[in-house]
Amino acid sequence: MLKKIVLNELLPGHVLGEDIFGKNGRVIIARGHVLSGKEIEFLKGHFLENHTIVIYEEGNKNFPNESHEISPFKKEAITVETDSQYNSKTLTIQQIQNIIKDGFASREDYQTTKKAIEIIKRDVSEAFDFLTINNEINDKKFQETANKIIRSFQKNQEEINFEYLYLIELENWHPDTFNHSIDVAFFTLYIASQMTTDLTELESLFIGGLLHDIGKYLRYKEGENRFYEIITKTGPLSDEEFRILKEHVSVERFFKDKFMFFNQKERDNIAFAAMDHHEKIDGSGYLHQKRGMQISFAGRIVAVADIYDALIRKREYKSMVKPDIAMRHIIELAELGKLDKRFTGIFKNLLGLYPTGTVITTNKGMAIVIGQSSEASCPKVMLLEHHELGEINLCEHNEIEIYEEIE
Template sequence: MLKRIPVEQVRLGMYLHSLCGSWLDHPFWATSFVIEDMATLDKLHNSPIREVVIDTSRGRDVDAAPLAGSADEERLKAELRQAGDFPHASSQPSIEQVSLDEELQRAARILSQAKREVSVLFKQARLGRVVQADHFKPLAQEVANSVLRNPAALISLARLKAKDDYTYLHSVAVGALMTSLAHQLGLSPAETEHAALAGLLHDLGKAAIPLEILNKPGRLTEAEFDQVKAHPRAGRDMLVRAGVQSDMVLDVCLHHHEKIDGSGYPDGLSGQAISLYAKMGAVCDVYDAITSDRPYKAGWHPAESLKKMALWAKQGHFDERIFQAFVKCVGIYPTGSLVRLQSGRLGVVLDQSERSLLLPRVKVFFSTKSNTYIVPEVLELGTAQTNDRIVGHEDPQAWGIANLDELWTGIPGRRP
């Protein structure tokens, strides 16, 4: 039986059928799940959501007697898991989360290592050798662990890749984004690790594209684009010859350019014919591609890119629910974004907040009123300590800000 109740009446053991309000207002990807612990309950109570719909046939009723204690709580959890109502229970490895500052240096080292290893992989493929794909499993695990410790560090650093490094670091960035999205979707540890590996290897087929086409600054001819469209199948064939047996890795490599409306390539799949993993790969691939500097264009700002992708999702390019989950990974204002606050100050986004996608942690450093730099200050938006809020994103070039990346990484001249 479904009941609509105020959020204040939600208790442990209730099954949330749906959350009443915009998906932007609540801190969860899933809208149907069991409230199993106090951390989840507190997160719901502290969110803007004011009403929920519970399913009393799948969880505790609002009139049920209170739990007697921890033993009853654990018994309830066990019963719910046995009934299949806990699909994501203990789905992720226990990895301690750390601050952005703590993870940045480690993420920079992983990027440097990954750049070397992926460049060797592509050179092997261009020479026609059988690639050593198994060699990348430890690297995939390193990428996954970094993202689970702090997703913003590796994902945001990878976005700062130089034009000449795009081919190699794009693979690393997509691996990191796939990891974060897998975690957001509640996939198992094994699936999360495979997602990281799929991201690292998804574009291997580009090694079969002549460099003059791959790096062409102008518009491709129809014949040249046909060669580009052949890269997913070429990559999958390379991975099969290398002995890769992961269905996820092979599928993401082959189908990450498919679109929900059937206009993608190489097979023109549509809707449910595209696997969850390929849908994930499509979103992660496009986001990194359009936010990165390329030989033929400058990358778009992260917030602007998400707006473009939201439009493309409505037009049938992406699965909209997968895209919404992706936004929860990177934030409405991703780390490294330049934003304008209501006070007239400019700031760079440091970290996301569990309270709301619209309330990230921001370092303000510039006054638009006096057109000058000010003493940097870190603001925890949405807390009692500050009444300021974000009113939009800004273009750093429009304000002559050349050191934006240094301001949030703390690393002078940061380029992977």
Template sequence: MNKRIGIDELQPGMLVEKLDRSWLDTPFFRHKMTITSRQQIAQLKSCGVRTLIVSLHADEIADTPEAESNIAADIARPAMEGTASVRSIVPFEEELHAARQVYQAAKTIVQNAMHDTRLGRAIDVESVRQVVSDMTDSVLRNSDALTSLSRLKRFDEYTFYHSVNTALLAMSLGRRLGFDRSALHLAGVGTLLHDIGKMKIPLEVLNKSGRFEAHEMEIMKQHVLRGVEVLNSTTGLGDSYIRPALEHHERVNGVGYPHRRAKQDISQFGLITAVVDVYDAMTSDRCYHKGKPAHEALQFLYRLSLEGHLDSTLVQRFIQVVGVYPVGSVVELSTGEIGVVKQINHHAPLAPLVFLVRSEGNTLLARPKELDLCGQIEQPHRNIAAILYPHQVGIDPTDYLDKKAA
């Protein structure tokens, strides 16, 4: 049995069935949700919700962690109002070759910049600007090509790959937000150098193979202000370029560091860097943990946004950038076949293009087959039934993504 109530009557524990406005105007993905905190009520109120329909049998739907963070079904909607329509000038496959070249160039530039910083030398800012200019060109031609390379990571060179991935993800998100070329370039330079301060952290702390003790964590936190010092003293970059370094560990609810700034005091570049920094760190192998699959990292970002740590709008936009099933995800289809996501379809988030790598009988295919789940002709149509852990099924997505399909 359902009942319409006013927003002031809404209480934690109630199951919301329908709002008096579109869910797209709120920070929430779900079309039904159990209210778990007064903060959620305040968020609905701030979005202009005045009346809503609630179920009087909320206990019929368990508010489990899985339900709380299941973003797959709810993100499969048209892009939200205010999201820029991103049109690719160059096809994905055509741009991918150029994107790989600029990605590797950026990794080398970051490596050189960090090496110079470790030795107390000035950063070659002109090289940084040039490689970011090339990255900007790639993002403007086809933002998906460069974004797809964020899966490239090496444990022994985490800091370099992380810097490049953070930059390309931030630029792709900026493209989705409608940034012009100059704003994309600014975001790229700032995020490429956001972790430069780590070169001023003692190696025994930076490379520790285990979780930090409390005093070690305090030392590690110093990389933020040390990075700002480096950028201020050796680059001549303006304040806007330095914001990603200063603010990437700040949180919208004011619990971050180094200055515990709240959302209104954090720049948009800082808010963006915080989102992409968490995502890439979570999906990378570190000294003290194995990288999480992309879908788990997205669920974690989603929860952080609901809890008020990250900007909810930016997290929603970011999920649209990388897709519900990001490139490199290993998926099981409804037929039992196993595939690797090669490319996302923004107009059909639940139907990406995949490489079929194992048959329904779990036989490894000698020649992977490319299948666009959005453009199937054969019946019955396949769909994604589950996301798998690559190491558990013995599949390395890179083995397939860096080769041509049959």
């Protein structure tokens, strides 16, 4: 249930029941977001005191408190007890962060990692600028950025924070899972870029996408040899195999002490991208059968990106589904209450049914998709046999029918 309260009554932990828009009409804090003290201060600076904000009422069945307490980091941070320095008392998250920062900031490896992160940040930011300025996705540009990021991991292998080394190990272990992770990271970035303009948050969501399936490799590395067989199996999985596969989202422990150079919110994004990406809005997912807004922001975005990429990707055990079919499928999943409707809608608008750069056949011959229009089903195309006609918006040409998409 939603309720309205005045701005002054807002407390950290309250969950937004409405989107908050910035001056440019973009969502700056999304519905379902758990507010932090800093964000409440920000809101107070933006609105008058008596401004009302819609929040989710506590105790609501679809939104139990539990969902805001499950952060493995927050729990630990609040109950930690120190011996000498703080006289065995409960610390605030800020104090904990300061301790981490003081311990880390002076270390050399922290500094080199920070530099590497700055480079990644710049690359992501460039790609993001491109998306904003041109208002469309340029696959080549994003691909270049991905390659650059990966190269930067490898070049600095010894210097860089070891969290990223898992990615390189993942590439050696199972290149297909690695490539899938890169795609999911970029799709996640596309969707998230329409929800927030905070570059640090976008970066964390990108990393969340990169590491969302890292649990598959971690389980294998821990000695669960069957994991490799399971992910490369051509036939259907047995109940036992599916039970094992599900364990790849149990990565709470792995993420607990990682990415300390990020704030809590960003670290949560990274961890929950991996922990929540198989949960479904209607509670039919795994591992914890979370429902609706119990599923983290990162988890709901990555779920859309993950299913789409899993469908279009050719795997050992299945052939590729064409992008329009894949997009129709995830829209259907959103309609059925499985995927977040908002994020699916954003994704469909960005990518269209026929992503830019794909070749399609029409009743007028082959055509290449050169951009998206307001309708996902009728992109802008160039007819290969009539290229003198230039760019054609298929929404304005009912006489041209799309037959199918060519790989």
